[in-house]
Amino acid sequence: MFRYLPFFVSLAAATNLYATHYDGNIYSLSLDGGNSLSITSSLKTCGDGPSWLTFDSPTRTLYCSDHAGDAIVNGSLSSYAVDQNGRLTEIAQAVDVGAAVHSIMYTDKDGAKYLAVAHYGGSAMSTFKLPLNSDDEALQVFRYQLSEPGIRPEQDAAHPHQVILDPTGAFILVPDLGADQVRVYAIDMRHSGRLNACPSLNFPAGSGPRHGLFWKSKPSHFREASVTMLYTVSELGGRFNAFAVTYPSSGCLAFKETQSFVPYPGGQLPADATPSELRMAGTSSLYASIRFDQGFPPNDSLATLVHSPNGTVTFGEITSSYGTIPRTFAINKNGTLVAIGNQASSNVAIVMRDPQSGNLGSLLANLQVGEPGQASNSSTGLSSIIWEE
Numbered sequence: 001m002f003r004y005l006p007f008f009v010s011l012a013a014a015t016n017l018y019a020t021h022y023d024g025n026i027y028s029l030s031l032d033g034g035n036s037l038s039i040t041s042s043l044k045t046c047g048d049g050p051s052w053l054t055f056d057s058p059t060r061t062l063y064c065s066d067h068a069g070d071a072i073v074n075g076s077l078s079s080y081a082v083d084q085n086g087r088l089t090e091i092a093q094a095v096d097v098g099a100a101v102h103s104i105m106y107t108d109k110d111g112a113k114y115l116a117v118a119h120y121g122g123s124a125m126s127t128f129k130l131p132l133n134s135d136d137e138a139l140q141v142f143r144y145q146l147s148e149p150g151i152r153p154e155q156d157a158a159h160p161h162q163v164i165l166d167p168t169g170a171f172i173l174v175p176d177l178g179a180d181q182v183r184v185y186a187i188d189m190r191h192s193g194r195l196n197a198c199p200s201l202n203f204p205a206g207s208g209p210r211h212g213l214f215w216k217s218k219p220s221h222f223r224e225a226s227v228t229m230l231y232t233v234s235e236l237g238g239r240f241n242a243f244a245v246t247y248p249s250s251g252c253l254a255f256k257e258t259q260s261f262v263p264y265p266g267g268q269l270p271a272d273a274t275p276s277e278l279r280m281a282g283t284s285s286l287y288a289s290i291r292f293d294q295g296f297p298p299n300d301s302l303a304t305l306v307h308s309p310n311g312t313v314t315f316g317e318i319t320s321s322y323g324t325i326p327r328t329f330a331i332n333k334n335g336t337l338v339a340i341g342n343q344a345s346s347n348v349a350i351v352m353r354d355p356q357s358g359n360l361g362s363l364l365a366n367l368q369v370g371e372p373g374q375a376s377n378s379s380t381g382l383s384s385i386i387w388e389e
Contacts (some may be wrong), residue, residue, distance in 0.1 A: 014038075015332070016086040016388035017339055018062065020050035020350060021370035022380050025065060028122055029348065029367065031337075037350055037365035039157040043088050047076040051383045054103045054115065055082070061131065062088060064114055066123075067379060070100020070121040071143070071157070077103075077117065079132040086388065091133040097141060098121040104163040105130070106172065106187060114139065117173055118160040125160055125174050125183075127378065129193060140194060140331035146179060151206045152236050154178070161209075161235075167216040167228060167246075171253055175209040177235055182209055184253055197253035199231075201243070201386065208236030211278045213286075214245070215311065229311040232257065233275035233288050236260055240275070240305065242313055263288050263303045270294070277302075281331045285358030286313060289326035289340070292375070296320035302329065304360060319360045322349035325375060327382070335388045337364070341385035346372045348385055 017029040028041045054063045054146070062080040069075035075098035080088040106114050115132040126138040144158035159178035166173065172195060174183040180203045182205025185195035203209050211230035219226050228245040233283025242259035262269055271277075273293035279288045286305040295301035295318050304316040317366030321329075330339050335355035339347055347368050352361035373381020 011210045017348070017385060018044070018053050018086070018388065019032045019341060019369050019385045020053055020064065020383045021346065022049045022051070022067065022373065024048055024050065025370065026053070026062075026080075026088060026240065027369050028048055028085065028088065029211055029369070031350060031365060035346065035364045035368040036104045038327045039367070039369065040085065041087050043090075045080075045088075045090060049379060049383070051100055052102050053384055053386050054105060055386055055388060056105060056113070056130075057389065059131070061091070061198070063103060063132070065096070065100035065103050065117055067101065067121075067383065071098065071123050073098050073174055075100055075119070075122070076303065077115070077132065079127060082388070092132045092136070094128065094134060096128075096135045096138060097126050102162045102163055105173075106165050106169065106193070108187070108191055109189040110191060112193060115276070116163045116195075118163045118174055120159045120161055120177075120244070123158040123160070124176070125163065127193065127195060140196070142197075144183075146178065150178060150180060152208065154208065154236060155180070155206075162211050164212055164214065166253070167214050168247075173201075173212065173230070173283065175212055177208040177210050177230060180205055180207050180209070182212065182232065186251060192263045203234065203241075206236055207234040207239065209233075209278065210235040213278055213280055213353070215283075215307070216278060219310065223315055227311050229258075231278060231280075231286060231313065233263070233278045235274045235276070238264075238269045238273070238275060240313065242311065244311070247286070258311070259313060263305055264290065264293070265318060266317070267315075276326060276330050279329060279331055280307070281335045281353065282307070282358065283307065283354060286362075287329070287331075289321060289329055290318065291325045298324060300324055300326050300339075300342070302326065302360065304358065306358070319351075322351070322363055322366060323347045325373075325381070328384045330386050332387050339385050339387060341382050343378075343381040343383065344375045346370050346371045348381045348382070
């Protein structure tokens with residue numbers, strides 16, 4: 001049974017969220033103490049196609065990556081000061097590789113901050129030292145080329161889709177949909193924040209790994225050593241994969257696959273359906289957004305995956321995304337709410353979540369943000385959603 005009380009306690013005050021849309025705007029949203037979600041402001045900024053946001057809570061700085069451009073034409077990386085009402089003031093804009101789709105912050109041993117950015121159409125990853133200044137150049141740019149195209153039409157080039165930080169904060173991983181691999185980098189922790197390439201984690205041809213995350217167990221009287229797992233979803237192959245991760249003396253990472261299955265009822269996705277983003281909340285639940293499945297017509301789905309203390313994952317159920325093409329979603333820090341960003345319908349749906357069971361509950365709020373996109377055009381519609389936390 002869903003527990004309602006913790007949810008209502010968590011919404012005593014208004015909560016800010018931020019969304020990007022390929023119409024060129026960053027939207028500031030507010031979820032009030034009831035069930036009202038509204039747009040409080042919007043800012044035309046972050047190049048022609050704002051695609052991803054990363055929020056630095058201690059400094060109240062928002063970083064926005066631009067999807068415009070490609071491997072030849074530049075995109076941009078912008079930073080903004082965020083006031084308590086969610087209004088944005090641009091601080092800086094730097095030139096970056098084009099077609100950015102994801103970013104993450106990392107630090108060196110002295111606490112200096114850096115941002116790593118994945119560029120899907122730009123076939124690259126770039127890094128910047130923070131805070132960002134308008135005349136800054138990338139600290140490093142890793143450009144990727146394929147020796148030959150992959151077996152799927154979408155694999156005409158390298159297509160990095162995400163940047164992942166490992167639990168130790170010492171490694172960065174980059175799922176590359178075009179290359180059928182997760183690229184691995186060790187962070188130089190000695191003041192520089194520079195990345196050194198390690199051997200990649202390779203997937204079967206045509207897999208197209210898109211998103212992933214790490215999980216690390218806590219030592220207990222049942223287990224002396226902790227267990228580290230990497231979980232991924234592959235867009236083209238449609239599979240969820242689990243890997244046991246170890247840290248050999250070579251200074252890189254080693255992976256051993258432990259599971260591979262289709263995260264959908266009956267173990268088979270509908271035609272054209274693809275996993276998109278992967279998130280985890282607490283220690284017992286993972287969630288994967290499923291695009292184009294029409295699991296709850298006309299809406300697509302979120303798949304709930306059940307996580308065991310030993311790192312094993314099993315399929316649980318699908319629930320509605322309350323929109324079409326759930327490109328992105330985010331779980332609040334308390335684990336009581338899920339914000340789902342549906343790209344084609346261009347709406348943000350707030351869904352209740354039981355932090356004890358991990359079950360997703362009813363729809364709390366729903367808001368149209370910008371104009372709807374086109375299912376056939378991945379550069380239209382809502383592109384990302386985050387909580388201000």
